[in-house]
Amino acid sequence: MSAHVPSEDVGAPRAQAGPNPQHLLATLLGEYLDSSEANLPSAAVVAMLREFGISESSARAALSRLTRRGLIAVRGSGRPPVYHLTSQAIARHRARMDHFLGFGARPPRWTGDWVTVSFSIPQSGQAPRHAVRKALGALGFARLYDSVWIRPGSDAGPATKALHEIMDGVDGGRWSVMHTRFDAEAGPHGPAAAYDLAGLASAYDGFIARYADLRAAVRDGQVDATRALVARTSVMDSWRRFPDIDPNLPEHLLPAPWPRQAARELMLEIHSALGTLAEARLVQVTTPYWPDAASWITHFRASETFVSAPARRDG
Template identity: 85%
Template structure:
């Protein structure tokens, strides 16, 4: 929520406003305050001053992270990947007694987008091997008897059952995309018909984004010739962008309405991200923004992306 609707570390954010914001999603006051505490410990928000109730602000590090993540979420799938046929390949060997380091290696490889081709051979598309090389140093340098190599590879038979795509559960990923489409297709119809008011827009838009944001992290973004046809990423992305764009201003208006009693300056700071035609997200401009009534009328017309 904070990443989607705030884009300045200068904004003073009263804790009671956050409690009201999360109340729209059925989150209790105690849970909301616990979330604030966790974000403070992680350095994503910080307390400003010593007043009571406390006032928070997003840290510059959080702003940078939010922008990067929003760009990642909203631009994913906008264009086919530039494909060179290159793969980063990791092979490792850990002694039989090394259950913990073996688990740690697999965990870090998964977090870096690698998939297991064979028992101890992991791959990911591309050429950037720096992060995985450093990660393997961090995990295995102190483990006696362990060995590992990072290589750059090309496959003689890239497509087919013996190629690199066999490392991925593409059937499961396709099913997840199709489930996303099935879940939100009725919402898209309601958006097109102007049936979504601001109260519903805030929750619905956030739900769509929360459901979509897992895909850029689990989809390896393979080239078309390695994917089963038809591949449902583009239809799912199109559905997400249509809802996300069309409901942006209504969701923003609802959020301002909810928090203004606790944060009088809310309208000066709350914004929303939207996708550009190039797939990169930008904060919607505050200046000249037209006032919206909290009805479903504007939602029937998707916002122009710019």
């Protein structure tokens, strides 16, 4: 039994192993640009991605794909084209950054409520069975038993909607959505059995081990602006998967010691310490192609108790 499969962002590129240009460009725009009024030349995008070893052709292809997805748009009809973030992208970036940087800041408010889904599909219904499992995983459910899926909380609306869309019309298919509580919530037959908590703890430990040397270098002042941009982006790119794979269970269901807080503190320290340097490097590499870069490029800031959107510059 395993934790849920993380969902893909609507309109966002699919994350892949290695420096995927689409994913990387979306990350950079989300971290360092927070206005739909900024006119972004394509040459500046090429310069951004060059820092990460992305070729010009791949950078322009990523730009084109994000345009087709509606995250950025062409402004006017001039040549070469000038791009801008869409209002939809700005709202999405802010929400996602708040989600990434705020995750784990506070223990969840726990009521003991779980949403439980049970379904039955005839043996011939492989396609709808796969679709149900995929939809439930995307909604944060985990498989407790073969056809019994659970998630913390009490909001059953999204699951009910998804099951109607998939199961209505499936001959012989049945399903139920229930609000449940467990008599022995913390026991071996309780809901924690649905999650691979050992695997998740190992992932957090791996994150800490991977970036421990970088944190030491940051504390010693050994990270310059050139290294800061790539390092900070790598840390965020690695951290951002945890809010999607960690079900954020209450403390009494977690094995002790639980490494999430240590991992979050490491992420915040590096992310905060390198923000100004990374911003400066991005301004430096884009200004030759985008003279107004310093008026628009900024960065997200976070603390243990709150997340703030980038400060707008007077440009």
